[in-house]
Amino acid sequence: MSATTTIEWTDRTFSPWWGCSRVSPACRSCYADMRARRWRGRNLWHRKGPRQLVAESTWRNPLKWNQEAERTGRPLKVFCASMADVFEIHPVGEINAQLDAARARLWSLIEQTPRLIW
Numbered sequence: 001m002s003a004t005t006t007i008e009w010t011d012r013t014f015s016p017w018w019g020c021s022r023v024s025p026a027c028r029s030c031y032a033d034m035r036a037r038r039w040r041g042r043n044l045w046h047r048k049g050p051r052q053l054v055a056e057s058t059w060r061n062p063l064k065w066n067q068e069a070e071r072t073g074r075p076l077k078v079f080c081a082s083m084a085d086v087f088e089i090h091p092v093g094e095i096n097a098q099l100d101a102a103r104a105r106l107w108s109l110i111e112q113t114p115r116l117i118w
Contacts, residue, residue, distance in 0.1 A: 007079060009077070010077045010078065010079040011065075011076040011077045011078070012061070012062075012065055012076055012077070012078045012079070012116075013078070013079045013080075013082045014058070014061060014062055014078055014079070014080055014081075014082075015054060015080070015081050015082050015083035015084050016053070016054060016059075016081065016084065016086070016102045016103075016105070016106050017051045017052055017053045017054060017083075017084045017099065017102055018032070018044050018051065018052040018054070018083040018084060019044025019045055019049060019050065019051040019052060019083075019084060020032075020044075020045060020051075020084055020085035020088050021045070021046065021047045021085070021088055021090075022045055022046065022047070027045070030045060032045070032082065032083045032084075035083070047091060048090075048091055048092055050095065051084070051090070051095060051098070051099060053098065053102060059105070059109065062078065062109055062112075062113050062116060063109075063112065063113065065078070065113070065116055066112070066113035066114070066115045066116050069115035069116060070115050075115050075116065075117050076115070076116050076117065077116075077117045078116050078117065078118050080106075080118050086103060086106065
């Protein structure tokens with residue numbers, strides 16, 4: 001995800017995976033779905049569909065940002081899961097198990113980065 005962002009209310013963005021289930025009529029205009037289709041040609045926004053876990057290098061970014069915040073003395077705001085629903089319970093057991101592991105890793109990452117505002 002992004003080391004910089006044009007979103008004015010945050011400093012960085014981090015998503016542990018891409019994709020979620022459409023749960024309301026507003027989901028028809030989902031910006032994350034549109035971005036994923038444009039960038040990666042992926043259809044990750046349906047109930048039983050796959051979820052795309054991010055690369056190991058992406059998981060290391062918040063640790064770097066935390067070091068930056070410590071160095072500068074200024075906490076950084078992180079928009080978490082801009083491309084996912086962290087609390088989604090996926091109906092396919094195998095996929096949900098992957099998401100459970102990613103959620104546990106995310107909680108640990110948040111604990112390891114006290115200078116970030118998640």
